[in-house]
Amino acid sequence: MINLFQPAVGKEELDEVAKVFQSNWLGKGNYVKDFEKGFANNLNVSSEHFLSTTSCTEAIFLSADLFEFSSNDEIIIPSISFPSIGSAVLSSGAKIVFCDVDKRSLNVRADDIKSKITNNTKAVYVTHYGGVPCDMDPIIELCNIHNIKIIEDSACSIKSFYKGKACGTLGDMGMWSFDAMKTLSTADGGMMYIKDLDKRKVAEEKLYLGLPLKQKSGIDSSTQGNSNWWEFEMNRPGRRAIMNNVTGAIGCVQLNKLNKFLQRREYIYNKYYNELKKLDWLEVPPMSNFEYTSSFYFFWIQTKYRDKLARYLLDNGVYTTFRYWPLHKVNLFKEFCVDGDYPNADFAAKYTLNIPLHQELAEDDIQKIITLIKEFNAF
Numbered sequence: 001m002i003n004l005f006q007p008a009v010g011k012e013e014l015d016e017v018a019k020v021f022q023s024n025w026l027g028k029g030n031y032v033k034d035f036e037k038g039f040a041n042n043l044n045v046s047s048e049h050f051l052s053t054t055s056c057t058e059a060i061f062l063s064a065d066l067f068e069f070s071s072n073d074e075i076i077i078p079s080i081s082f083p084s085i086g087s088a089v090l091s092s093g094a095k096i097v098f099c100d101v102d103k104r105s106l107n108v109r110a111d112d113i114k115s116k117i118t119n120n121t122k123a124v125y126v127t128h129y130g131g132v133p134c135d136m137d138p139i140i141e142l143c144n145i146h147n148i149k150i151i152e153d154s155a156c157s158i159k160s161f162y163k164g165k166a167c168g169t170l171g172d173m174g175m176w177s178f179d180a181m182k183t184l185s186t187a188d189g190g191m192m193y194i195k196d197l198d199k200r201k202v203a204e205e206k207l208y209l210g211l212p213l214k215q216k217s218g219i220d221s222s223t224q225g226n227s228n229w230w231e232f233e234m235n236r237p238g239r240r241a242i243m244n245n246v247t248g249a250i251g252c253v254q255l256n257k258l259n260k261f262l263q264r265r266e267y268i269y270n271k272y273y274n275e276l277k278k279l280d281w282l283e284v285p286p287m288s289n290f291e292y293t294s295s296f297y298f299f300w301i302q303t304k305y306r307d308k309l310a311r312y313l314l315d316n317g318v319y320t321t322f323r324y325w326p327l328h329k330v331n332l333f334k335e336f337c338v339d340g341d342y343p344n345a346d347f348a349a350k351y352t353l354n355i356p357l358h359q360e361l362a363e364d365d366i367q368k369i370i371t372l373i374k375e376f377n378a379f
């Protein structure tokens, strides 16, 4: 079976993990710091705004907490979003307000958001679908006027740039994922950007037991210098969702390979694009009319023969899927959908297929996929 996504880890990562073992400190330490700094450098943004965590989902839940969503607030979520966003808002007690997306790019547009704004709108989540940036300037302008926070789910948009600025750093907060299916993978892991540095400090405390920041590693060191060093104070309630040195070490090695990964993905993307755009029974992803760089995370096609094509490819050893199933179709969120319709999200859910795209895809596999799609007898 040709996989949809696949990690690219090997001996270099293992060697670095061996060093962590030898150091005798597996917890959060210098490897994590180096990873945070290296990540920020890759995005050309000061590293003081960045904080690592255990997953992108953790960062999404943290955003609801940091911006203090409460029952009077309305949070706008594009229907085509990752389920964690719906969960985080639901858990916060705030009201979910779904909005539609562009039917070809599956990205949310300023007009989609605008139609859902009320006096109670507090924040909007923006997802850069498949690594292609949303058109952020009109969204930022709109949200500034209405004093709405922008949170960017950049989980799959590592080193995507919108007019030269890194996705995930354009709004008030952004987050990335290093889970097992992402371009840069540490098995599990997440990173976030927080614009407000005071909030960034609060975030760090919330993710480590609520202990005051200056007190570094472990409860016992939080009252170092006291005669009874096991006593401690807490600034706030806290969880424990910090990255460890094993994860950080894998991340540092992956970061060194990232540009190579992205180049390979771009090559595959372009190959699909140029071959498949010739077929008149399907649509390839649209080109945006602003300056941007994609992380080439997804390649997707749209066709009314989607279901038949997916089955045909599966029968021939090629796994495909559709991301992301619209949240307005999920029963858990039904109560928030009563007065809305989302025709473009519905269109996307019916006709879109994501085909394999990862840096480990062999030349033969790429050719096989293209040939299968060309030979698919839809008629």
Ligand SMILES: *Cc1c(COP(=O)(O)O)cnc(C)c1O
Residues within 6 Å of the ligand: 054, 055, 056, 057, 058, 082, 084, 127, 153, 154, 155, 156, 176, 177, 178, 179, 189, 190
């Ligand atoms: C993978 C992904 C997430 C979740 O990341 P985790 O690290 O697995 O929690 C969130 N949003 C998008 C768009 C994703 O692709």
